[in-house]
Amino acid sequence: MTFAASEGADNSNDGKSLRKKLLRAERRKKFEAIGLVTPLLIVMVVFYFVPIAMMLFRSIDNSQMAKILPQTSIAIQNWSGEGLPDEITYAAIVGDMKIAQADRDLAKVGRRLNFDLVGFHSLLSKSGRKIDEIKGPPYKENLIAFDKKWGNEQYWTVMERGLKNTTLLYLLAAIDLKYDENNKIVKVPEYEAIYVSIISRTVYISLSITILTLILGFPIAYFMANTTPRTRNLLMIILLLVFWTSLLVRTLSWILVLQNNGVVNNLLMFTGIITEPLDMVFNRFGVYVAMTHVLLPFMVLPLYSVMRSIPSDYVRAAQSLGAKSITAFIRVYLPQTLPGIGAGALMVFIQALGYYITPALVGGPRDQMVSYFVAFFVNERVNWSMASALGLTLLILTGSLYLIFGKRVNIANMKLG
Amino acid sequence: MALPAHATLGGKIWHYSFRAIVILIFIYLVVPILSIIPLSFNSGELLSYPMQGFSFKWYDDFFSSGRWGLAIKNSLIIGTSSMIFATILGTTAAVGINRSNFPGKALIVALLISPMMIPLVITALSLYLFFARLGLNSTYTGLILAHTILGIPFVIITVSATLQSFDYNLMRAGASLGASPLRVFFKIVLPNIAPGVFSGALFAFATSLDEVVVVMFIAGPSHRTIPRQMFSGIRETLSPTLLAAATVLIVFAGMLMLTLELLRKRSEKYNAPPGK
Numbered sequence: 183m184t185f186a187a188s189e190g191a192d193n194s195n196d197g198k199s200l201r202k203k204l205l206r207a208e209r210r211k212k213f214e215a216i217g218l219v220t221p222l223l224i225v226m227v228v229f230y231f232v233p234i235a236m237m238l239f240r241s242i243d244n245s246q247m248a249k250i251l252p253q254t255s256i257a258i259q260n261w262s263g264e265g266l267p268d269e270i271t272y273a274a275i276v277g278d279m280k281i282a283q284a285d286r287d288l289a290k291v292g293r294r295l296n297f298d299l300v301g302f303h304s305l306l307s308k309s310g311r312k313i314d315e316i317k318g319p320p321y322k323e324n325l326i327a328f329d330k331k332w333g334n335e336q337y338w339t340v341m342e343r344g345l346k347n348t349t350l351l352y353l354l355a356a357i358d359l360k361y362d363e364n365n366k367i368v369k370v371p372e373y374e375a376i377y378v379s380i381i382s383r384t385v386y387i388s389l390s391i392t393i394l395t396l397i398l399g400f401p402i403a404y405f406m407a408n409t410t411p412r413t414r415n416l417l418m419i420i421l422l423l424v425f426w427t428s429l430l431v432r433t434l435s436w437i438l439v440l441q442n443n444g445v446v447n448n449l450l451m452f453t454g455i456i457t458e459p460l461d462m463v464f465n466r467f468g469v470y471v472a473m474t475h476v477l478l479p480f481m482v483l484p485l486y487s488v489m490r491s492i493p494s495d496y497v498r499a500a501q502s503l504g505a506k507s508i509t510a511f512i513r514v515y516l517p518q519t520l521p522g523i524g525a526g527a528l529m530v531f532i533q534a535l536g537y538y539i540t541p542a543l544v545g546g547p548r549d550q551m552v553s554y555f556v557a558f559f560v561n562e563r564v565n566w567s568m569a570s571a572l573g574l575t576l577l578i579l580t581g582s583l584y585l586i587f588g589k590r591v592n593i594a595n596m597k598l599g
Numbered sequence: 600m601a602l603p604a605h606a607t608l609g610g611k612i613w614h615y616s617f618r619a620i621v622i623l624i625f626i627y628l629v630v631p632i633l634s635i636i637p638l639s640f641n642s643g644e645l646l647s648y649p650m651q652g653f654s655f656k657w658y659d660d661f662f663s664s665g666r667w668g669l670a671i672k673n674s675l676i677i678g679t680s681s682m683i684f685a686t687i688l689g690t691t692a693a694v695g696i697n698r699s700n701f702p703g704k705a706l707i708v709a710l711l712i713s714p715m716m717i718p719l720v721i722t723a724l725s726l727y728l729f730f731a732r733l734g735l736n737s738t739y740t741g742l743i744l745a746h747t748i749l750g751i752p753f754v755i756i757t758v759s760a761t762l763q764s765f766d767y768n769l770m771r772a773g774a775s776l777g778a779s780p781l782r783v784f785f786k787i788v789l790p791n792i793a794p795g796v797f798s799g800a801l802f803a804f805a806t807s808l809d810e811v812v813v814v815m816f817i818a819g820p821s822h823r824t825i826p827r828q829m830f831s832g833i834r835e836t837l838s839p840t841l842l843a844a845a846t847v848l849i850v851f852a853g854m855l856m857l858t859l860e861l862l863r864k865r866s867e868k869y870n871a872p873p874g875k
Binding site: 208211212214215216217218219221222223225226229230231232233234236237240398401402405417419420421422423424426427428429430431432433434435436437438439441443444445448475478507532535536538539543553556557560566569570573576577580584 | 610617618620621624625627628629630631632634635638645646647648688689691692694695696698699700701707710711714716717718719720721722723724725726727728729744747748751780805808809811812815816826829830833834837841842845848849852853855856859860
């Protein structure tokens with residue numbers, strides 16, 4: 183289009199300079215475009231992508247340890263890993279512990295190493311309290327006299343691993359793995375394994391919600407796409423009103439409706455179907471009902487916009503060729519809705535994976551998803567590394583889905599009502 | 600979907616039961632939300648029917664109590680500021696994105712939209728750890744920054760949608776008549792894409808008003824917003840003031856929806872092809 187317009191204006195020049203001018207104009211447009219996008223891109227990189235990258239790095243970052251025990255981290259590098267470390271290493275740890283104890287940093291080391299080997303925290307705090315009693319060599323004997331764990335190779339293996347700049351400990355823990363006493367990666371015992379089941383629970387709940395939204399969303403999208411403009415507008419307004427109502431409001435409303443003396447239980451008792459109120463909230467049922475409600479518009483809107491664009495001629499043609507209504511629907515109509523189903527399902531599934539507020543409010547302890555545990559490790563345990571490791575698994579989960587299916591579903595083109 | 604005259608009995612049954620199913624699903628969507636509204640005028644302490652009497656006292660508590668008053672103020676401050684920043688940054692970027700094809704455009708668009716797709720808890724955790732270094736946790740600045748980022752995808756999407764029907768030749772015409780690029784933007788581009796910009800701004804504001812995960816991570820006690828206050832309310836006491844707050848938010852959602860609907864109609868009328 184640029185070509186036609188400029189050709190008329192530049193007909194006095196020869197083709198070559200016209201070409202140049204066009205290229206120059208094209209380039210200027212490009213620079214303008216880049217110039218307009220750059221400010222936002224800088225803000226997003228500095229305040230969004232860098233923080234996310236730093237968070238992900240934190241799940242393997244272990245540099246703080248070597249800062250608190252600097253001499254030990256150097257001395258222990260000479261240790262072969264067989265037998266006990268040499269006297270120099272023992273001297274180094276006594277020196278480091280004296281400073282760390284005075285700076286009140288020793289508890290940090292204890293907490294961190296206890297994550298790898300239970301018992302390290304008490305060992306360090308016990309030894310730390312009387313570390314100043316050790317005035318001189320032999321450090322090895324003196325320290326072992328405090329607690330014979332200092333003469334236990336396993337503690338030194340953990341110490342050596344714990345003083346490296348990076349650690350896989352948290353990432354392994356996030357998928358129920360750990361190091362054994364031989365420094366090999368093994369599964370944690372069954373009674374300690376929780377995260378794999380939390381991750382699979384998250385996927386399971388999200389998948390169930392996706393199917394539920396499809397079951398409920400398909401009929402109403404179909405109805406809206408095929409009804410009179412008046413009804414369609416009315417239903418669209420209702421749907422968008424629900425869509426724009428605060429998540430907290432919708433979650434609260436389900437607690438009120440499903441609680442023991444809520445509308446549903448009262449109605450069921452009144453009609454005599456039940457005599458005792460049913461537990462419908464603060465359990466998995468409540469999570470399904472409330473989350474399906476919250477995410478339903480994300481399924482209906484893309485489905486509806488695809489269904490609107492399906493001409494009714496094909497189904498009619500199939501019927502006129504002798505297909506029964508149901509055959510025509512399954513063989514002709516349904517395949518044409520697949521892009522909408524795909525877009526809606528991806529939207530709902532990805533959103534559901536990251537859900538936190540709704541399950542936290544209407545679910546029980548066994549219905550919490552990965553996001554809940556990220557918040558738990560930040561707020562309750564103050565273990566940022568473990569929170570980051572779980573964050574990484576969540577990001578991998580959503581990211582891989584997006585990479586596999588995202589190409590077929592253009593999120594940027596999604597209509598927002 | 601009118602029932603054809605030649606419909607069989609089975610067809611008739613299906614026709615009406617399908618309608619019934621659709622109505623039931625809409626009841627599931629709407630009734631729980633609407634059931635909050637009457638209860639917020641209940642004079643009793645209980646959050647269940649039947650109502651004991653009519654009273655405005657929970658609204659009185661919502662608008663005059665210290666905690667809720669602070670939450671309303673915080674929500675308005677954070678919502679308005681993040682809306683302004685998200686709209687300015689998002690609109691300029693959207694104009695750039697739709698102006699020309701440049702290398703890496705698809706990737707950049709994906710990056711700018713990503714806050715919508717990345718789980719909120721990841722955004723919250725990352726910003727919490729990052730802001731801890733900068734001392735931005737428990738500050739308005741930190742919260743406004745976070746909500747600006749969360750609002751940007753909505754502005755980009757709505758503005759891009761209006762720009763698709765914007766005729767860039769108008770910009771060229773303006774420039775050829777001697778207007779500076781800035782003048783062209785404010786006199787020609789902006790009035791044409793105003794409905795998109797305005798709805799993008801509303802989306803950004805609504806996003807901030809509804810956001811609670813990021814607030815939970817990075818806000819201190821004095822920066823609690825309405826949804827944050829509601830979250831602790833639901834967890835702890837379940838007081839009827841929550842219902843008043845919820846009703847106010849439902850009314851807000853209704854007004855927001857109507858405004859967006861008007862904007863959409865206006866934008867359709869503007870961009871209708873000539874002769875229609």
